[in-house]
Amino acid sequence: MMKAVLVVHGGAWAIPDTLAQASVAGVKAAAQAGSVILKSGGCALDAVEVAVRVMEDNPVFDAGHGAVLNTNGEVELDAIIMEGKTLGAGAVSSVKNIANPVSLARAVMEKTEHVMLTSKGANLFAESIGVSTVSAQALVTEQERKEWQNYKKYSVGVKELFNSQCGHDTVGAVALDEFGNVACATSTGGIRNKMVGRVGDSPFIGSGGYADNKIGAVSCTGHGESILKVTLARLILYHMEQGKSAWEAADCSLHYMAERVQGGGGAIVVSPTGDWSVTFTTERMAWAAFKDQRLLYGLNPKEMFEETLDC
Amino acid sequence: MLPVVVVHGGAGHIPSHRSELSIAGVQEAARKGYAVLKLGGSAMDAVVESVAMMESQGSVLNVKGEIEMDALVMDGRTLACGAVSAVRRVANPIYLAKLVMEKTSHVCLTAEGASQFARAMGIPEVPEESLITDYARKRWKDNLGKMGTVGAVAVDVQGNIACATSTGGMINKMEGRVGDTPCVGCGGYADNNIGAVSPTGHGESIMKVTLARLILFHMEQGKSPEEASDLALAHMFERVNGLGGVVVVDPKGTWAARFSSRQMAWAAAQQDQLHYGLYKGEHFTEPV
Numbered sequence: 001m002m003k004a005v006l007v008v009h010g011g012a013w014a015i016p017d018t019l020a021q022a023s024v025a026g027v028k029a030a031a032q033a034g035s036v037i038l039k040s041g042g043c044a045l046d047a048v049e050v051a052v053r054v055m056e057d058n059p060v061f062d063a064g065h066g067a068v069l070n071t072n073g074e075v076e077l078d079a080i081i082m083e084g085k086t087l088g089a090g091a092v093s094s095v096k097n098i099a100n101p102v103s104l105a106r107a108v109m110e111k112t113e114h115v116m117l118t119s120k121g122a123n124l125f126a127e128s129i130g131v132s133t134v135s136a137q138a139l140v141t142e143q144e145r146k147e148w149q150n151y152k153k154y155s156v157g158v159k160e161l162f163n164s165q166c167g168h169d170t171v172g173a174v175a176l177d178e179f180g181n182v183a184c185a186t187s188t189g190g191i192r193n194k195m196v197g198r199v200g201d202s203p204f205i206g207s208g209g210y211a212d213n214k215i216g217a218v219s220c221t222g223h224g225e226s227i228l229k230v231t232l233a234r235l236i237l238y239h240m241e242q243g244k245s246a247w248e249a250a251d252c253s254l255h256y257m258a259e260r261v262q263g264g265g266g267a268i269v270v271s272p273t274g275d276w277s278v279t280f281t282t283e284r285m286a287w288a289a290f291k292d293q294r295l296l297y298g299l300n301p302k303e304m305f306e307e308t309l310d311c
Numbered sequence: 312m313l314p315v316v317v318v319h320g321g322a323g324h325i326p327s328h329r330s331e332l333s334i335a336g337v338q339e340a341a342r343k344g345y346a347v348l349k350l351g352g353s354a355m356d357a358v359v360e361s362v363a364m365m366e367s368q369g370s371v372l373n374v375k376g377e378i379e380m381d382a383l384v385m386d387g388r389t390l391a392c393g394a395v396s397a398v399r400r401v402a403n404p405i406y407l408a409k410l411v412m413e414k415t416s417h418v419c420l421t422a423e424g425a426s427q428f429a430r431a432m433g434i435p436e437v438p439e440e441s442l443i444t445d446y447a448r449k450r451w452k453d454n455l456g457k458m459g460t461v462g463a464v465a466v467d468v469q470g471n472i473a474c475a476t477s478t479g480g481m482i483n484k485m486e487g488r489v490g491d492t493p494c495v496g497c498g499g500y501a502d503n504n505i506g507a508v509s510p511t512g513h514g515e516s517i518m519k520v521t522l523a524r525l526i527l528f529h530m531e532q533g534k535s536p537e538e539a540s541d542l543a544l545a546h547m548f549e550r551v552n553g554l555g556g557v558v559v560v561d562p563k564g565t566w567a568a569r570f571s572s573r574q575m576a577w578a579a580a581q582q583d584q585l586h587y588g589l590y591k592g593e594h595f596t597e598p599v
Contacts (some may be wrong), residue, residue, distance in 0.1 A: 118489050118490060195428065
């Protein structure tokens with residue numbers, strides 16, 4: 001039997017000190033929730049879904065509740081989930097009024113013949129399977145409404161926005177269960193003041209995430225357009241296929257992304273043997289990992305704290 | 312060996328009475344792209360013009376009998392890309408995808424947001440009726456299989472590489488279904504250092520193996536476009552039971568048109584020769 005591993009991230013960006021503590025607490029809570037599944041013999045797919053749901057429900061992260069607003073002042077959400085045994089995948093893009101897009105993505109994977117549903121079609125599907133909707137305002141925090149009004153006054157491009165201190169905390173998880181299955185999930189509200197209908201990397205297979213039992217699983221975060229250009233998740237796994245470790249593969253791929261398209265970001269990775277890594281080229285990334293009854297976490301580069309989990 | 316353009320008109324089942332029409336379609340598209348390249352035009356312009364020509368040959372319908380279209384362009388020099396998904400009432404989604412690349416800081420716009428952007432760019436809305444050919448309507452009524460993806464890859468005389476793919480997706484698809492086409496690395500990928508790929512076939516399978524990027528990974532490992540395509544298509548069949556086809560070029564102008572489906576209408580133009588085929592093993596040549 002494999003030793004189960006779960007790694008989560010709460011987004012790679014210049015997380016301000018005011019959000020630091022809440023972000024770390026949020027990823028720890030998510031890792032703990034996912035670890036409960038794995039410890040009781042659950043599968044990697046359930047673990048990543050639960051971990052991401054916990055972060056979607058946490059308003060500190062830009063996913064589900066707490067998502068950022070587009071130029072029209074609306075929330076549009078993207079998510080993907082993938083399991084490495086069959087390469088089954090489900091994704092939704094630009095969906096509205098859904099509290100947990102990652103679970104809707106899973107329903108796309110399990111209840112349709114398709115991989116991705118977008119916009120109104122995704123909402124129609126949610127309705128058809130009885131997923132309850134929330135009001136447009138329910139997902140918006142008071143803080144985000146203020147930040148958005150602030151940004152509305154200035155016309156700035158995505159890169160400027162991304163490189164500033166504004167929220168861009170996509171969330172994600174990767175896991176390996178005791179049966180040797182890997183899975184990934186990523187969920188986001190995108191970037192503040194994005195164009196209506198803008199889809200970033202998160203719901204795109206191979207960019208926002210990828211999982212293959214033969215190679216490993218990855219969930220990405222960072223400048224979405226750059227991640228798409230280099231298909232970051234698949235690129236990291238390609239390097240692992242060529243013999244690199246989880247950390248080496250993520251590190252060389254993130255540096256390639258910085259050089260080739262000048263994009264910053266982060267990735268969490270797990271391999272079928274339990275090798276895992278957390279890597280980012282941004283100032284900070286909140287992350288937490290569960291392995292061997294231990295909870296590891298960090299925020300700044302080269303930082304790693306450890307706690308023992310109660311059994 | 313440069314310039315070169317290779318196009319496909321989809322890997323779905325083409326009934327025999329339509330085969331001449333679909334061959335003529337890809338030939339015309341390859342000639343169009345090649346003319347752009349011979350006049351010193353860029354690979355990007357060539358693939359977009361080739362695809363736009365095939366787009367005008369008609370799209371397919373979703374489950375409500377409406378047309379939702381996806382398209383992707385990618386520039387191998389900068390890795391810049393533009394995509395639209397589930398967009399309606401535009402005559403040429405490929406032009407809109409190129410505008411997303413050139414005029415926004417984003418890569419992909421979807422559904423109503425993509426339509427809003429089209430209006431902002433002054434692209435006229437066309438009535439849905441005008442995008443539906445009688446043939447598409449008949450296929451929809453008869454609940455026939457899938458069809459309708461077109462694509463192109465090219466290398467220009469400067470050595471720049473580009474790809475473009477456009478689709479009306481599957482017949483009777485769910486509203487809002489997005490296939491491989493607008494997904495970077497699945498429905499296309501272009502990198503001046505490696506080559507370019509435009510796939511067609513079962514979209515969900517292409518997505519699960521990120522087919523375009525997978526072929527280019529094999530080429531980075533020293534495989535030829537043909538070997539890389541065959542390996543990746545075999546992998547797609549073994550792992551997820553999916554069929555499809557691809558057109559591929561490398562920076563030297565070596566090209567391939569390979570498919571695991573029964574047919575794929577394809578054409579290539581290089582050194583003033585037009586190559587084309589439809590069934591496996593077919594390869595006809597005539598002067599451009």
